[in-house]
Amino acid sequence: MSKGKVCLAYSGGLDTSIILAWLLDQGYEVVAFMANVGQEEDFAAAEKKALAIGATKYVLVDVQEEFVSKILLPAVQVNAVYEDVYLLGTALARPVITKAQMSVALENNCQFVSHGCTGKGNDQIRFEQGFYAIDPEIQIIAPWRLPEFCEKFKGRKDLIDYAALKGIPVAQTGAKPWSTDENMAHISYEAGILEEPNTTPPKDMWKLINDIDNTPNTPQFINIxxxxxxxxxxxxxxxxxxxxxxxxxxxxxxxLTASKLGRLHGIGRIDIVENRYINLKSRGCYEQAPLTILRQAHVDLEGLTMDKEVRQIRDQFVTPTYSRLLYNGAYFTPECEFIRGMIKPSQVSVNGTVRLVLYKGKSTVIGRYSDSEILYNAIESSMDELTGFSPVDTTGFINIQSIRIKKYGLTKKNRGETVDL
Amino acid sequence: MSKGKVCLAYSGGLDTSIILAWLLDQGYEVVAFMANVGQEEDFAAAEKKALAIGATKYVLVDVQEEFVSKILLPAVQVNAVYEDVYLLGTALARPVITKAQMSVALENNCQFVSHGCTGKGNDQIRFEQGFYAIDPEIQIIAPWRLPEFCEKFKGRKDLIDYAALKGIPVAQTGAKPWSTDENMAHISYEAGILEEPNTTPPKDMWKLINDIDNTPNTPQFINIxxxxxxxxxxxxxxxxxxxxxxxxxxxxxxxLTASKLGRLHGIGRIDIVENRYINLKSRGCYEQAPLTILRQAHVDLEGLTMDKEVRQIRDQFVTPTYSRLLYNGAYFTPECEFIRGMIKPSQVSVNGTVRLVLYKGKSTVIGRYSDSEILYNAIESSMDELTGFSPVDTTGFINIQSIRIKKYGLTKKNRGETVDL
Amino acid sequence: MSKGKVCLAYSGGLDTSIILAWLLDQGYEVVAFMANVGQEEDFAAAEKKALAIGATKYVLVDVQEEFVSKILLPAVQVNAVYEDVYLLGTALARPVITKAQMSVALENNCQFVSHGCTGKGNDQIRFEQGFYAIDPEIQIIAPWRLPEFCEKFKGRKDLIDYAALKGIPVAQTGAKPWSTDENMAHISYEAGILEEPNTTPPKDMWKLINDIDNTPNTPQFINIxxxxxxxxxxxxxxxxxxxxxxxxxxxxxxxLTASKLGRLHGIGRIDIVENRYINLKSRGCYEQAPLTILRQAHVDLEGLTMDKEVRQIRDQFVTPTYSRLLYNGAYFTPECEFIRGMIKPSQVSVNGTVRLVLYKGKSTVIGRYSDSEILYNAIESSMDELTGFSPVDTTGFINIQSIRIKKYGLTKKNRGETVDL
Amino acid sequence: MSKGKVCLAYSGGLDTSIILAWLLDQGYEVVAFMANVGQEEDFAAAEKKALAIGATKYVLVDVQEEFVSKILLPAVQVNAVYEDVYLLGTALARPVITKAQMSVALENNCQFVSHGCTGKGNDQIRFEQGFYAIDPEIQIIAPWRLPEFCEKFKGRKDLIDYAALKGIPVAQTGAKPWSTDENMAHISYEAGILEEPNTTPPKDMWKLINDIDNTPNTPQFINIxxxxxxxxxxxxxxxxxxxxxxxxxxxxxxxLTASKLGRLHGIGRIDIVENRYINLKSRGCYEQAPLTILRQAHVDLEGLTMDKEVRQIRDQFVTPTYSRLLYNGAYFTPECEFIRGMIKPSQVSVNGTVRLVLYKGKSTVIGRYSDSEILYNAIESSMDELTGFSPVDTTGFINIQSIRIKKYGLTKKNRGETVDL
Structure with a gap:
């Protein structure tokens, strides 16, 4: 008798194939689930493999449109970034995948969901916190955190042996000495030789974005x-x-256009050591062309069109909080819902066009304009103009600000201290 | 009889020469002050000119060492940046200049200090707030905010006529259609044709940093x-x-080495619309090579060596607050002293080396290491290792985090709402 | 010929009566405007006086309902408080008054608005920033900042002489040695003898709230x-x-009920030195009964019903920012509109009832419940219960949190330092 | 053969007596540790009992002085408070106890530390995170999180049976229907009947602080x-x-004086539902007299003596972060060390005296002064004085601030929206 039905996040690779077989072994029925988030993938082959191993069903959900409209563009809108450089490519894909997997689980009456994430990473948390939010009753099987599973599969050899036993085909080409995660926003490289943070990634690791030496010699001008x-x-x-x-x-x-052009012109590679949610540090390399270009253009346009104080509040409270929550897998939480609600209201005035040039690994802003917004006013800002401006006002402004500052100087003096650098 | 002695921030240019002459006309005695902050400048010519116009004295103070050690490197240390891209080159120079000018004023028994800043910019505030902090009794003459001065000098023609009258030599080459401010950290371009924010700066405007097409074809590898x-x-x-x-x-x-290499390889040009302190927006172009490279390397090393939570607190509270205070000319204030005091304690563990390559307009991190710090541990972070780590712990961690999240899902359900993107 | 029409915020007191007469003297036509914000006031007498002095018209607007629904209760909802204790009674009234005055100005085709605020306080800013937001073209006459007016009226004697000249009746009872501002939320006392911050206010100053010795000896129980x-x-x-x-x-x-009961039972007096927006410190005493009770009950209910992380974000970012903006007269600004938009979404779950007792100067929470919210679960929280909870999870939680903490200890050890208090 | 030596946090009560006996049963040697943090306790009886049960040794450490000087007064200095009302009494005691216990463990060559905290509370985390920071190698035995222990002791009856078996005396008086934790700063009441958040605590629960009806009828005046x-x-x-x-x-x-007077006059009782670190809500009642009075006086003095902007930064970033870290048991962490370092620098100017009256359940500030600080200046703040102040400056200040605000109004107008409440 079946122990129940599991909706497994299947990738077609060795790990999740083993998990699929193992779940069957344990007496579960398995629905293999895949999400198309724009990664390069042979979905037909994956389907064939899953069914051959014994999945009851294979369900592929194309979430590309939803991914872009609901997650990626709002991330641009809020300038999301983690620890100064990482544009959150992997983290951003998780909510759409989670939601799709839970829909598949529900439609197929699965009592369980499962995934192949390791016990040390962020992704397990991103998926599971989402599973629990969407259905607090769902049961999760995380094999890489089950002592019996870890015990059985201690290294790659154990996996290959088990694959042979179960008739699971293993790619002849040896695995690359790193692992990747790809979607339309980016590809990540981590683990393996990259775990030594001073090892420079080999040139042939980079897959999506051209090396500067291979980029066109003609700049590409675009308006966004x-x-x-x-x-x-x-x-x-x-x-x-x-x-x-x-x-x-x-x-x-x-x-996709931002992606294509960015990749062609060599824009968006980074290499960092980041802080995982579970308090380990991790080295990751990322190719994140489209978010790099779109975010840069968006930030620029905010300079022209956004109120200074709204921007400051958004920059200090909304952007870092949203980015951290996304990274930590907290998309489906009350606090993230609360913070997400602040994105749109901050953007009512961000209307206009940014002109950029893409060239030799960099995108550069070369101008911007807005037909509707009035916060920037060239005449008013002009150093050569006094129209509508009384310089005496600035004297008053400085004097009022300096009431407090003069007291600071005086206090220092009274204490025998000096005001110094 | 003299109305008193003025220490004037003199630049050798037309504006401050006119101010010098005008102050003399008004019956003041004038000490002309210049600071060497690493700008390209003919100081000897400036001295000659100041004395020819009638300054009692010309004092040049070389503050380069102080500028680097007390201001620029600490700015790197705190990752200072204003509105995402501006590394604060002009703002950073103001405190050293202010302090030097006040020292000269004091040594020369000046009751007044004066400058040539316009009434619409940030610099007037940066100087004057500093003057008042250093000596709350000092009196400030800001001619461009005095109605009588503005009335007299309504345009460039008025300045040139007055220069002719006073025998002040005017450069034959017409003024460039923008104004600049240079120091060892950067050069800024603003005003004139740049006031139209959609006007792409002409190629020959950029002075310090090579155009990508003129950069070497060999990458430069450096370790910082x-x-x-x-x-x-x-x-x-x-x-x-x-x-x-x-x-x-x-x-x-x-x-200076970071500067030289960065300029050679085309690194550090930006073009933005920024928010001035006095609530006007302003378009500025900047060449900021050394801070770009040093900041990037510093941010990277923090990934390897800094505690995650300390970094988060620093990132959210210290960096933006310090940057904003600097921009707003509030270096010499109690709050800035308070915030500055947090920089050092945040950095005790930021020890190590970052490897970079400078090439075609970009600096790229290609590795990093630390001999002393232990926060990153390749074995511990390894996805293939379970040494010292129980995957069951992560299950517990997720379960505890999910107590709240399950309630979120349940609450939504009870309200007939769904947890959605 | 008239210089134009002024809508003057009239109070019926000496100052604004003088201003009314002086504006007429200057050649303006004047519409006298009053707002009923729940203060104790003889509006009929004020009307009579205004018309007698020469106002073209007297307009009284009752904004009490709007004040409560749009401003006061939302302030409770966000727990607004300035510098730990001041519940913003005066500041909260300004937006409704400003809006009403501008409506009156508009309806009566006034080109000018005017008020009797001093040049050192917060209120001038609260009114004027609002005027400018509502109509950027409006012209403001702030007599107490006009040199010619200040020159003419240097002290109380000048005012009284001018009143005599103009036939303005002056109250026989000498002015109290402090000034007050009253509305339904509070009364403030400042200036005069209170400017010495160590002077204890005389018992007979307090007007609205009973002294503890005069409160009932029976506690009042209420549920909110x-x-x-x-x-x-x-x-x-x-x-x-x-x-x-x-x-x-x-x-x-x-x-009004919270007010009546709070005043009866002696609840809500404070005495502070606060920081005015214009960088002066100021001593104020306030009687703020209703906000004290309602805010306390609201805070308590949030403990029972609000998600921990939403509350933390709200507490750190929304409440202090909103309170500061209100205090600084920035209600009608883009940043305040942005922040206000966050209040409602933070409160969806704050449903329930708080039980309080009012007695001898204090309100005390004695219980609370919610029929709809499930975040608090007595069984789950119970120390005696393990239902639905695996204590092993907490071990995992602590272990994951401690990865970073152990490294902290180890780093200290490596440096020869100790982890100490 | 011994499994090793355990330093057990012993309280003399039933739970930790059982744990002591059980540890011995398991083959450990046990050192019983107690800390004197100012609680009412019969230490001699506890010693006798521990030794009778079989502890190798009993060590009592008096940490009262350290507790006050290193933890409690700095908490006053930073105005520490959790979720608006809880002054952190229990949380504040944990670091000193943790440190003392680890010293005793070290001196007695214990490989293990143990405690009697439940698996659902904050205290286990506060202790264990501290243990790990002080010695990352220490091993922790948390019986209430061990499945075998929980299995054995499912209810009070199991504990009493085991006590009988081991000859451990059990108090004849039935346990109170709540549990308490006491130290010199406060006493907490939670669990039992208090788990129902709408149950009003019985009058006889409150132990330290007088009921209002039992307080003196004469106010007590003090200066701090x-x-x-x-x-x-x-x-x-x-x-x-x-x-x-x-x-x-x-x-x-x-x-102790603040404590004695506060308790006498009925000051400092609260009743709340709070958010525990592990994402459960919990109802707690607290009597916190001394921190209530001292914190109130301190906040008041900051109004008189602290720079406005320093205070704002401290209020928004330091106070809530420090309070949250303390509550969450993160005293011995890098981020808390970082934040603690900001307390002192924020307080250089907080010098002076606050006058209070304690009466009928409340402390009220009635005046304050400072001989050394100059930020408050009665003449300068006076509404009746123009010395050293030009009202025209305020006009300039408002005009500059309003540049942005007028644009807000104009933008609204252009969009056909109105600026409204």
Missing amino acids: TFEKGLPTKIDILDGQEGKVVETVTGDLNIF | TFEKGLPTKIDILDGQEGKVVETVTGDLNIF | TFEKGLPTKIDILDGQEGKVVETVTGDLNIF | TFEKGLPTKIDILDGQEGKVVETVTGDLNIF
């Missing part, structure tokens, strides 16, 4: 238009003051 | 070593795994 | 019910476990 | 003097303007 902080159009130009040769609209198209 | 978050050594290598061909130590040398 | 963080009902009981003798609903009634 | 934010003197007066009848100095004496 935003409405309420979300990109709504990319114009591709044939020169700095050139004419528009292509106009791209639609969330997915915009994202 | 930090102690307690401050750079203490740059090793220049002759290849990725190459040998050290030069070792640079000493605060000023390190900074 | 909140929906989404807003009080919707007060039940008045006849004993601790007594029956309900009166049920109060409706925003204004609830507020 | 602070140096750099730490209380250094309490003067006890015989009337509002009365003479000093007693002067108390010395950290411990000051604290």
Whole structure:
């Protein structure tokens, strides 16, 4: 008799194939689930493999549109970034996958969900916290945290032996000395030789983004238009003051275009040591072309169109909090719902167009304008103009600010201290 | 009879020459003050000109060492940045100049200090708040905020006529259609044609940093070593795994080396619309090579060596607050003294070396190590290792975190809502 | 010929009567505006006086309902408080008054608005920033900041002489040696003898709230019910476990009931030195009964019903920012609109009832419950119960948290330091 | 053969007596440790009992002085408070106890430390995180989280049976229907009947602080003097303007005096539902007299003597972060060391004396002064004075602030929206 039905996040690779077989061995029925988040993948082969191993069913869900519209573009809108450089590519994909997996589990009456994440990473937490939020009753099987499973599969050899036993095909090409996670926003490289943080990644590791030496020798000029902080159009130009040769609209198209151009021009590689949620440090390399370009353009447009104080509050409280929550797998939590609610209201005035050039590994802003917003006013800002401005006001402003500052100087003096650098 | 003695921040340019002459006209005695902050400048010519116009005295103070050690490297140490991209080059120079000017004023028994800043910018505030903190009794003459001065000098023609009248030489080459401010950390370009934020700066505007097309075709590999978050050594290598061909130590040398290499390889140009303290927006272009490279390396090393929670607190509270205070000219205030005091304690563990390559407009981190710090532990972080780690612990961790999250899901359910993206 | 029409915030007192007469003298036409914010006031006498002095018109606007529903109860909802103790009574009234005055100005085609605030206080800023936001074209006459007015009226004697000249009646009773501002939320006392911060206010200064020695000897038990963080009902009981003798609903009634009971039982007097927006310190005494009781009950209910992390984010970012903005007169700003938008979403779960006793100067919470919320679960929280809880989970939780903490200890050890208090 | 030596946090009560016996049963040698943190306790009886059960040794450490000077007064200095009302009495005691226990463990060559905390509370975490920081190699035995222990002792009856078996005396008086934790700062009541959050605590539960009806009918006037934010003197007066009848100095004496007077006058009872670190909510009642009075006086003095901006930064970042870290048992962490380092620098100017009256359950500030600080200046703040102040400056200040605000109004207008409440 079946112990119940498990919806397993299946990847087609060795690990989740082993888990699939092992779950069957344990007496579970298994529905193999895959999400298309824009990764390079042979889904047909994965389906075939899952069914061959013994899955009752294989379900592939294409979440690309939802991923872009609900998660990736709002991340651009809030300038999400973790520890200064990581644009959260993996973390951002988790909520859509989690939601899709839970839908599949529900539709197939699964009492259990399972995944192949290790016990030391962030992803297990990102998935499981989401599972519990979506259905507090769901039961989770995390094999890599089960003593009996870890005991049985101590190294790659154990996995291969078990695969042979179960007739699971293993790729002839040896595994790469690192592991990857890919989606339309990025690819990550970690583990293996990368665990030594001073090892420079080999050139042939990088997969998505051109090496600078292989990028075109002609700069690419583009204009990105935003409405309420979300990109709504990319114009591709044939020169700095050139004419528009292509106009791209639609969330997915915009994202894929930013991706294609960024990858071509070598934009968006990083290499960092980051702090995982579970208090271990980890080295990761990432190729994150589209988010790099879109975020840069968005930040620039905020300079032109966003109120200074709203921006300051957003920068200090919303952006880091949202980024940290995403990284820590807390998308489906009350605090993240609360913080997410602040993104849109911060962006009502972020309307306009940013002009960029993509060239030799870098995107560079070369101008921006807004037809609707008035916060920037060239005449008013002009150093050569006094229209509508009384310089005496600034004297008053400084005097009022200095009431407190003079007291500071005086207090120092009274204490025999000096005001110094 | 003299109205008193004024210490004037003199630049040798037209504006402050006019102010010098005007102050003399008003019956003041004037000490012309200049600070060497590493800008390109003919100090001898400036001295000659000041004395020719009628300054009682010309005092040049070389503050380069102090600027680097007390201000620029601590800015690297705290990752200072304003509105995501501006590394505060101008703002950082103000405190050293302010302090030097006040010393000269004091030594020369000046009752007044004066400057040529406009009434719409940040610099007037940066100087004056500092003046008042250092000596709450000092009197400030800010001609560009005096109605009588503004009335007299309404445009460039008025300045030139007055210069002719006073025998002040005016450069034959017409003024550039923008204004600049330079020091060893950066050069800024603003005003003039740049006030239209969609005008792409002409290629020949950029002065310090090579255009990508003019950068060397050979990458430059360097190692930057930090102690307690401050750079203490740059090793220049002759290849990725190459040998050290030069070792640079000493605060000023390190900074100038980062500057020289960054400028050569085209690193550090930005173009933004920023929010001035006085609530106007302003477009600025900056070349900020050395801070770009040093900050990037420093941020990277923090990933390897800094406690996650200390970093988070520092990132959210100290870095943005310090940066904003600097930008707003509040260096000499109690709150800035308070915040500055937090920089050092945050950096005790930031010891190690970062390896970078400078190439085609970008610096890229390619590895890092620390001989003294233990927060990163490759074995412990390894996905393939369970040494000293019980995966069951993570289950407990997730279960405890999920107590709250399950309630969130349950509450939603009870309300007939769904947990969704 | 008239210089134009001024809408003057009129109080009926000496100062604004003088200003009214002086504005007429200057050639303006004047509409006298008063707002009923629940203060004790003889509005009919004020009207008569204004018209007698020469106002074209007197307009009284009753904003009490709006004040409670739009401002006071939301302040309770966000736990607004300035510098730990001041519940912002004066500051909260300003936005409703500002809006009403601008409406009157608009309806009466006034090009100008005017007020009697001094040049050193917060109120001038609260009014004027609001005026400018509501109509950026409005022109403001702030007599106490006009040199010609200050010159003319240097002291109380000048005011009285001018009143005599203009036939303005002056109250025979000498002015109290402090000034007050009253509305339904509070009364403030400042200036005069209170400017010496060590002077204990005389007992007869306090006007609204009973002295402890004059409060009833029977405790008053009440239940306050909140929906989404807003009080919707007060039940008045006849004993601790007594029956309900009166049920109060409706925003204004609830507020007035909290006020009446709080004042009777001596609740809500404070005495502080606060930091004004313009960088001066100021001593103020306040009687703030209703906000004291309602805020205390609200805070308590949040303990029972609000998610911990949402509360933490709200407490650290929303409450102090909102309170500071209110204090600084920034209600009508983009940042305040942004922050206000966060209040409601934080309160969806704040539903339930708090039981309090009012007695001898204090309100004390004695219990609370919620019929709809499930975050608190007595069985789950019980130290004696293990239902649905595995103590081993906590071990895992602590172990994961301690990864970082053990490294801290080890680092200290390696450095020859000890972990100490 | 012994399994090793355990240093057990012993209380003399039933639970830790059982644990002591059980540890012996398991083959451990046990050192019984107690800390005197000012609780009411028969230490001699506890010693006798521990030795009778079989402890190798009993060690009592008096940490009262250290507790006050290193923890309690610095908590006053930073205004520590958790979730608006809880002054952290229990949490504050943990670091001193942890440190003392680890010293005893070390001196007695214990490989293990143990405690009787439950698996659902905060205290286990506060102790264990501290243990690990002080000695990352220490091994922890937490019986209430060991499945075998929980299995054996499922209810009070199992404990009593085991006590009978081991000859452990059990108090004849039935246990109270709640549990308590006492130290010189406070007593807590939780669990048992208090787990129902709407149950009003019975009058006879409260132990330390007088019921209002039992407080003296004569107010007690006191002056508390602070140096750099730490209380250094309490003067006890015989009337509002009365003479000093007693002067108390010395950290411990000051604290005990505040405690004695506060308890006498009925000050410092609270009743809340709080958020435990492990994501459960919990109802607690606390009597916290001395911290209530000292904190209130300290907050008041900061109003008079602290720079506004330093205070704002401290209030928003330091106080809540420190309080949360303390509550969460993170005293011995790098982030808490970092935050603690900010307390002192924030307090250099907090020098002066606060006058209070204690009466009928409340302490009330009635005045304050500082001989050394100059931030408050009665003349300058005076509404009646223009000395050293130009009202025109405020106009400039408002105009500069309003640049942004007028644009807000104009933007709204352009969008057809209105600026409204």
